Amino acid sequence: MQEPDSHSVDEHARSGPRPSAAEFLRANHDVLLTDWQQAMLQQLGGKEPVRPPWLIDHLPELLTTLADAVELGPEALDERLEAAHAAARLDAGFDLGEVAQEYALLRRCILHRLEAQERMLRPGDLTRLEETLDRVVTRTMTFFWSMKQRILQTLDRMSEATLDDPDMETLLERLLTRLMESALTVDTAAVMMLEDDALVVRAAVGLGTDEVKGLRVPVGQGVSGQAALERRPFFVRSAATDPRVLFEPLRRSGLRALYGLPLMDGERLLGMAYMGSRTAFAFSEADVLLFHAVAERASAHIAQTELHAREHEARKEAERSLALLDSLLDAAPVGIAFLDHDLRYLRINGTLARLNSNPVEAHRGRTLHEMVRTGAEAPIERALRQVLETGRPVQDVLLEGPDPVRGRAGVWRADCFPVRTPDGVLLGVGCTVVDITDHKRAEAALRQAIDFREELIAVLGHDLRNPLHAVNASAFMLGRAPDLDTGARRSVDRIRKATARMTRMINDILDFARSRLGGGIPVTRQHVNMVELCQGVLDELQVVYPERSLSLEVRGDDLWGEWDPDRVTQVLGNLVVNALQHAKSDTPVVTTLTGEPTDVVMRVLNEGDPIPAELLPRLFDPFKAGHLPDPGTKQRSLGLGLYIVSEIVQVHQGSVRVESVPGEGTTFTVRWPRVPPPRGYLPP
Secondary structure, eight states: OOOOOGGGSOHHHHHSOOOOHHHHHHHTHHHHHHHHHHHHHHHTTTOOOSSOOSOTTTHHHHHHHHHHHHHHOGGGOOHHHHHHHHHHHHHTTOOHHHHHHHHHHHHHHHHHHHHHHTOOOOTTHHHHHHHHHHHHHHHHHHHHHHHHHHHHHHHHHHHHTTTTOOOHHHHHHHHHHHHHHHOTTOOEEEEEEEETTEEEEEEEEETTHHHHTTOEEETTSHHHHHHHHHTOOEEESOTTTOTTOOOHHHHHTTOOOEEEEEEEETTEEEEEEEEEOSSOSSOOHHHHHHHHHHHHHHHHHHHHHHHHHHHHHHHHHHHHHHHHHHHHHHHOSSEEEEEOTTOBEEEEOHHHHHHTTSOHHHHBTOBHHHHSOTTTHHHHHHHHHHHHHHOSOEEEEEEEEEETTTTEEEEEEEEEEEEEOTTOOEEEEEEEEEEOHHHHHHHHHHHHHHHHHHHHHHHHHHHHHHHHHHHHHHHHHHHTOTTOOHHHHHHHHHHHHHHHHHHHHHHHHHHHHHHHHSSOOOOOOEEEEHHHHHHHHHHHHHHHOTTSOEEEEEESSOOEEEEOHHHHHHHHHHHHHHHHHHSOTTSOEEEEEEEOSSEEEEEEEEOSSOOOTTTGGGTTSTTOOSSOOOTTOOOOOOSOHHHHHHHHHHHTTOEEEEEEETTTEEEEEEEEESSOOOTTOOOO
């Protein structure tokens, strides 16, 4: 900076009073700040910088200090201001050239303002101002460079601490040790990790190391917990006396300065780090800056360690899952495979690989067409493509062909399904193949046996009717002979009862055969009176069972409807005979008919032991006894009577149900619709 030429100003300016440099700086304090900021913007091309390059907090105080130093001497300069400025610039990532550029612009702004005012300073003041500014720049640069070198050396030593890949707590203690070795005023340091909703000391060095390890501070409590909640640094001038310090070992150690800051991974809080001094009430800017660098490096290592731990755990979990999957695939008797979007095999088990006549290893990365034998790949590929296109499973794809494992013809069922990630991304398609050859053969054999049995039953039932009619007619003729004694008449009655039972059994067998062989039980509807039909059935049964009480109760006037009369009498006959077989011998069997608007309700009630609960769900199944037989007695029924009842009622689109209550007897209730309900109607 040079003295302005005295010839460049007019005589009035030269003759007027000259201001001192201190007066000039104080008078133009705000103007110089504005000039400097504008000069910085011009230096950056007129664009707002991402990071502010000007001395936001330090320039105003720096101008004031310059004025004092020019007026009072160099001893008025405050080295702490220069150190704070250097530390702030180093912490913000500035290099030495950028800091020098800021001071150069400040010098230029002072000169331009002097020229603009056309004022000369007092003799020697401009030189003193220049010397003072040079002194500030030199000390700032020196402090900046020494701090940077110190930090670099510390970071190099910290890097050495990570070479043997120690665990996280050991690593943190090494980093804190490097801090204490570089900052002589630091007597203790620790790292608190965020665990759930509390800060837990996991690494510590210096005073109270063993005592503070494991101590917890809830987030939001104490000076460190509140700082963690607000994501900001904290400073305590006297930790031994400040009630906000919750760690008793720190208070007993007589700590003075205590400084802490949050450890961050982006926006995520990892924990807090603090350093304390027993000799100083405040840390220097260099120590604070060094601590920030150590904390930043610690945060990076913590985040990296957590990431590696998660990756390691994920890898172990994936290995465990793959091991379980491979074990399942190897042990499964079912063929299993997973394929990608191009239908290339990702995994396959030995069962399916043997069906494809290739080893497991040969399948991986190969396409379906390359590995599946000719003739079987087309239906499988269609199903797999459909799964990939729709995202829905395809089941029951039947495959037939030679079995390379058993050396015979085989039948398989394939099921295909989508394979997705937990968030729904379609990874590929899976396929299971089950050998159902033996099942199909057993199914065919069973079908053949059932058909043979039902055809045999139908033939026997039909051919037995003729000799049975002959026996029944003969018994009827014998019963009309006037000279029969009592014993002979009882024998004739037993023959008639036996033939009646046999007739019902044969009718049930024929109806069962019709229902199972197709076509169902035929019915021919007529407009008939339910009372007349039921009364006729009961009269016939009364002749066969003269010793039993059979009664009919009618409720309602209209009991006409469209029914098959033979089938109605068959239903009532089966229900009444069933009731006679299971009722007490001295109790009546009561039949009730009730006329309702759309139905006629038939109820058959008998008194006796209730039907066991385990029999009720299958009471109307064929070949099931109505009751469990008594020990030592023979089964007295084929178990077809109630099945035929259910089938006939269903053909009439009615319903049948049973209620059996101890002390109240057993009641079968049949609802007969008067007219056939519309198609699709479901009975209640």
